[in-house]
Amino acid sequence: MTYRNILDKIRLAFPQPVSDTIHDSYFIHSMMRALDQVDDLKTHLPFLGNMVETDFDTAKKTTIEDSMSTVEEVTTDLVGYLQGMTIFGHPRTQQNVVAPTTIPSMIGVLLASLHNPNLAWDEFSRLVALAEVEVIGMTSQLIGYQPEQASGVFTFGGTGTTLYGVKMGIEKACPGSIQHGIPDDVVVFVSDAGHYCAANITGWLGIGTDNLITIPTTVENEIDLEILEQELRHALTDGKKIAAIIATLGTTDAFGLDNLMKIVVMRETLVDEFKLDYHPHIHADAVIGWAWSVFNHYDFESNPLGFRPRTVRALAGACRRIRDLHLVDSVGIDFHKTGFTPYISSLVLVKDKNDLDRLKRTREQMPYLYHFGQYKPGMYTLETSRSGTGPLAALANLKLFGEEGMRAILGHIVEMTQLLREHLEGHEGTTVLNKANFGTVTLFRAYPVGVDTFEIKRQEFEDDAFKDSLLAHNSYNQEIFNYVNSEAMEGRGVFISTTDCYRHTSYGEPIVALKSFILSPFVDEEDVETVVEKVLEAREHMA
Ligand SMILES: *Cc1c(COP(=O)(O)O)cnc(C)c1O
Secondary structure (H helix, E strand, C coil), X not given: CCHHHHHHHHHHCCCCCCCCHHHHHHHHHHHHHHHHHHHCCCCCCCECCCXXXXXXXXXXXXXXXXXXXXXXXXXXXXXXXXXXCECCCCCCECCCCCCCCCHHHHHHHHHHXXXXXXXXXXXXCHHHHXXXXXXXXXXXXHHCCCCCCCEEEEECCHHHHHHHHHHHHXXXXXXXXXXXXXXXXXXXXXXXXXXXXXXXXXXXXXXXXXXXXXXXXXCCCCECHXXXXXXXXXXXXXXXXEEEEEEEECXXXXXXXXXXXXXXXXXXXXXXXCCCCCCCEEEEECCCHHHHXXXXXXXCCCCCCCCCHHHHXXXXXXXXXXXXXXXXXXXXXXXXXXXXXXCCCEEEEECCCHHHHCCCCCXXXXXCCCCCCXXXXXXXXXXXXXXXXXXXXXXXXXXXXXXXXXHHHHHHHHHHHHHHHHHHHCCCCEEECCCCCCCCEEEXXXXXXXXXXXXXXXXXXXXXXXXXXXXXXXXXXXXHHHHHHHHHHCCCCCECEEEXXXXXXXXXXXXXXXXXXXXXXXCCHHHHHXXXXXXXXXXXXXX
């Protein structure tokens, strides 16, 4: 076969550049075939098809085929890779902060993939660049930034959003670090419930993880403000430069929300007192919590959407912290978590657009780009090519839901979470650990028949005489988890999760907890009741 024959087949595998109605239908049909085959993998269970053993050693030895396959063959092959995938939208999945994705957000991803805009420059992305700016405008105003003064950029994940925050902070504390490198007296602060990406970032940026100062949290999983102040003073007295204070709203495991108002006031006091020539940058890692800002102007008193009183309290409880997001210098937002889009859709917002300019390269460093046009984020982004998928997916959902839809979906999953807690609190064998945190994640522990769960929690967490008991109950909860999930595998019950270390006890031992993370709008009352039933059943089983 000459290459020309092969080329004919290759051309058929692309959408046609000029409309060809027969081929256009073939394209749509190919998509539909893929989706049909995925639907065939659905059963009543919360995962697709069968659980297949994975053999990574063999996978490594895979080689490329000699000749071409067809679109149909490749489709069937690819669909096969979805075998065993969790259906994150399934009401019987309460495992982790992985969102089910809406149809419009997938269409956003598809459209951006179809014509491949590159957000480095509006020359390469046209109105898709405008879409990015519209999303920046909408979310800025949701959290309370002034849209004229604010700016932002989509980046490679929640980790990327915090990376931008810290990077801008370095340039404020030590201007010119981009050229000269980072001095060795730079420190960053985060709470011990903050995300491990802070360690990643300080490591990769060359600050060094040794210079990441981790502040303990209160029992509410919030950064301990007294210790934070002590440590900030300590660092400044030692002549250190503070590149950033990373606040977390909410924490991944427990939805703890740091107090931004107090942190900002603390910073201002220290700037005056130590006569600093820069304002230490405060970044809010709100990749999960940002979505609650749709309740900033909700009338909790008249409660027009009709949430239960417990839900209203939980929403208001989260809002009292989330509504301060506008006080800080930058905020990380993941649409792929509480915004129900596919990965990756992460946005870092900055309160003052000049902060992003601190990261700008000179025109001479990029001679082949950015000669004209109005929008050139590629001049300061870490990425060169940047996909349009994230912004279009985010825009799709913001338009789909509107503020009211966002309130309804978040309100519902918070309502289901509160219902779960109500049930867990209604049994003597189970106890909720993160009662003071009002998100959609519940950490709880079960105790064997005969244990006084009213006393035991405090004893095990605070008194090292109870260490053996704590450790025994750590294993006990692991076993409960194994039982509940093996039942779920068989179609009886709900998949939940665990954490090996919800917090440390006062004497330094990890507390294992069972975890329910509700993110599916399909979860309903019976599904949360089932969680409790299955845990109690496991308890009976092990007695
Ligand atoms: C998930 C998460 C991150 C990391 O975000 P990615 O989008 O996974 O990179 C950072 N911080 C918090 C609090 C998170 O929950």
